[in-house]
Amino acid sequence: MTHPMAPTVVIVPGLRDHVAEHWQTLLATRLAVAGRSVRVTPPVTRDRLSRDAQVANLAATLATVTGPVVLVAHSAGVMTTVHWAQRHHADIRGALLATPPDFETPLPEGYPTPGELAESGWTPVPRRPLPFPSVVAASANDPLATAERVAALARDWGSRLVSLGPVGHLNPASGHGDWSLAEDLLRELESGRTTPRAPVGTPLPMSATGRHT
Numbered sequence: 760m761t762h763p764m765a766p767t768v769v770i771v772p773g774l775r776d777h778v779a780e781h782w783q784t785l786l787a788t789r790l791a792v793a794g795r796s797v798r799v800t801p802p803v804t805r806d807r808l809s810r811d812a813q814v815a816n817l818a819a820t821l822a823t824v825t826g827p828v829v830l831v832a833h834s835a836g837v838m839t840t841v842h843w844a845q846r847h848h849a850d851i852r853g854a855l856l857a858t859p860p861d862f863e864t865p866l867p868e869g870y871p872t873p874g875e876l877a878e879s880g881w882t883p884v885p886r887r888p889l890p891f892p893s894v895v896a897a898s899a900n901d902p903l904a905t906a907e908r909v910a911a912l913a914r915d916w917g918s919r920l921v922s923l924g925p926v927g928h929l930n931p932a933s934g935h936g937d938w939s940l941a942e943d944l945l946r947e948l949e950s951g952r953t954t955p956r957a958p959v960g961t962p963l964p965m966s967a968t969g970r971h972t
Contacts, residue, residue, distance in 0.1 A: 765795060765796070765949065766826065766827040766828050766829045766852045766949055767795075767796040767797070767798060767824045767826060767827070767828050767829070768787070768790055768795060768796070768797045768798070768828075768829050768831055768945070769797075769798045769799075769800070769817075769820060769821060769824065769828050769829070769830050769831070770783050770786070770787050770797065770798070770799040770800065770831050770832075771800050771817060771830055771831065771832035771833070771836035771837075771839055771840055772799070772800065772833060772834075772836050773833055773834030773835040773836045773860075774807060774808065774813075774834070774835040775834075777799070777802065778930070778931055780931045780936045781833075781930060781931055781936070782833075782929070782930075782935065782936060782937055782938035782941060783799075783831060783833055785936065785937050786831065786938070786941050786942070787799055789942075796824075798820050798823065798824060799820075800816050800817055800820045800836075801816065801820070803816050808871060808875065808876075808879045809879050809880065810838075810839070810842055810879055810880030810881050811880055813835075813839040813842075814839055814842050814843045814846070814847075816839075817839055817840065817843050818843060818847050821847075821849050824849075826850065827850045827851075827852045828849060828850060828851050828852065829851070829852050829853050829854070829855070829945060829948050829949055830851060830853070830854040830855065831854075831855045831857075831941065831945070832854065832855065832856050832857065833857045833858060833929065833930070834857075834858060834859070834860055834903070834928065834930070835860060835862075835881075837856040837857070837858075837859035837860075837895075838859060838860070838862060838881060838884065840854055840856065841856075841859075841884070841885050841889065841916065842880075842881075842885060844885075844889050844890060844891075845885050845887070848890075851890075851891040852891065852892070852948060852949060852951075853891055853892040853893060853894070853948030853949065854889065854891060854892075854893040854894075854948070855893075855894050855896065855941065855944050855945060855948060856893055856894065856895045856896070856916075856918060857895075857896040857929055857938075857941070858896060858897065858898050858901050858903070858904070858909075858923075858926075858928050858929045858930075859895065859904060859909060859912055860901075860903035860904050861903060861904035861905065861908045861909070862876050862881045862882050862884055863882055863883065863884055864904075864905075864908065866903055867902055867903070870903070884912070886912075886915040886916070887915070887916075888915070888916060888917035889916045889917055889918065892919075892948060892951070893916060893917070893918040893919070893948075894918060894919045894920075894921055894944050894947070894948065895909060895912065895913035895916070895918040895919070895920050895921070896921045896923055896929070896940075896944070897909040897910065897913070897920060897921065897922055897923060898923050898924070898925065898926045898927060898928065898929055899922065899923070899924055899925045899926075900925040900926075900927060901926075901927060901928050901929075902927065902928060902933075903928055906922070921940075921944070923940070
């Protein structure tokens with residue numbers, strides 16, 4: 760069954776790119792089987808840590824799409840999306856932004872340092888409201904960002920904030936594969952039911968409806 764009027768779903772993975780058991784990979788497969796138009800940004804093979812390279816990669820993927828788009832980003836893919844939105848335009852109907860990392864606070868050992876992130880163009884993190892509806896899905900125990908910092912990002916971006924509870928970084932390393940709530944949030948974004956963007960500084964409510972599988 761095809762969905763000719765539905766927006767194309769564009770998947771934006773983080774810096775670790777594609778993992779077979781990751782919820783984004785599983786979601787892309789499930790949507791494609793259901794007849795949805797899906798694009799996945801390909802891995803960046805050179806200058807992978809470069810913000811400009813990641814943003815250009817997303818821009819190139821979006822250039823292949825005709826018609827409206829819903830973005831599904833995870834981790835550093837959220838930051839790629841936010842930086843892309845500062846300098847590019849497309850028919851974006853909404854964006855699901857799952858567990859964004861806090862690039863302005865030192866990350867755990869094994870991740871890029873604040874200096875490396877700054878040199879690669881990731882910081883300062885854009886704080887202007889996004890020009891399209893968005894949902895930020897936040898974890899209560901994400902090792903890459905505190906819930907308070909993610910809530911502040913959601914507020915500044917004008918996003919609806921959804922609390923998922925203690926799901927780590929919502930990835931296979933934290934014990935999470937398929938994430939059924941992603942499709943519910945996608946339907947919300949596609950239907951236009953997402954809470955309108957609030958002025959910067961307006962507190963946004965946390966939702967208790969987050970769940971994972």
